[in-house]
Amino acid sequence: MSPILFYGVPEGCSFGSIVALEWSGLPYRLCRVEMPEIVSSDEYKRINAVGETPSLLLEDGRTISESMAILHHIGARAIGTGLGFAQGAEEFDRLNQMLAFLNTTFFKAFGPLWYAFEHPLEPQQKQAITAYGMAAVEKAHHTLERLLGGREWLLGNGPSLADAYFVGIARWNDFHKVVDRRQFPGLRGLYERMQEQPAVRFAHAIEHRQEARSSGGFLGEVDLADAFCLLKQAA
Template sequence: MSPILFYGVPEGCSLASIVALEWSGEPYHLCRIEMPEVVSSEDYGRINAIGETPSLMLGDGRVISESMAILNHIASGHIRKGLGFQQGSAEFDRLNQMLAYLNTSFFNAFSPLWYTIEHELEPDARKALTAYGVAKVEKVHRELEQLLAGRKWLLGKAPSLADAYFAGIARWNDFHNVVDRKQFPALNSLYERLQENQAVRFALAIEHEEPAESTGGFRGHVTLEDAIGYLKHAA
């Protein structure tokens, strides 16, 4: 059985893992997980005990969760394709440094805004939390503009898995309507460039259930029920 990626919709950061699998060229399947209904279900809890996406089920039944872990797993098997780097090398450290920044700072900046959508709040509390979230999102946009330092891609001259992760998170700005991305020319240029990437376009089409043409190894969707069956068989 080819690996199965469990991706969350709508607007999941798991888009990055779809892009990474497309870039790898290796065969894989997808399992669509609706949020918050299915992701918090008992059935999906058999795949991911804390009820989050993405998760990647490998052919031997092992399951990897957390975007950084999944992206690094994919990268480690495709160093020759430029998706990853030898552990201990300067390039390896730079990739993980950027992934860590995106995960801890860029991703988390949107957490207050997601909370206002997902929870019932008093008007004053909602207003305060929204203002806090907007300030955090503005801050990380300024920081990432500096980190780009005029480069075309986050790590330099070629796209990396850090760019794939950025693509999955950066669109949240449009969902929450926070900043005008054009205020940050390098960041905006990166975002627009990624929107034209074939793997990103494929992942977005998959999320929106639109016609999607894989340039990688996509082998179709499987149901959550079937995936659980594969897991039991592997055990």
């Protein structure tokens, strides 16, 4: 059994894990999970107890959740490709630091905006939460622009797992319309370069159920019911 990535739609942060798997060349399959209906169901919580995507079902029946953990797992299996590095190496520490920032600050900044969008709120409450989220997103962009430091890529030497994670989160600005990327020339350039990556185009096509051409080890999609059966067999 090849690994199965459970990815959330619409606009799931699992987008970055799809990009990373494409870059790695590792064999994998995908399983589509609708949000918020399916992802919060008791059935899906058999795969991810928190009720979130992404999750990665491994060949031995184990599951890994959380984007950072999945990205590091992919990187560990793709050392030598430029994606992963030995733990303790300077490159590993730099990657880990950037992924941690993206997870705890960049990702988190959009949280209030998604909450306000997904939940019925009183007008005043919604306005306050939205204003808080917009300020957090703008601040996170300013910080990340500074961390980029004029480089073309987040780690400097070419596309990395951090760039894969970045593009899956950064596109949320296109939905929520918070910042004008022209204010952040470094991030704007990075975002546009990522759109030209075949792996990013593939992930977009998969999400929108368009014709998707893999440049990696994609072996097809698996229905959620079939994935549950595989999980049961592996237990």
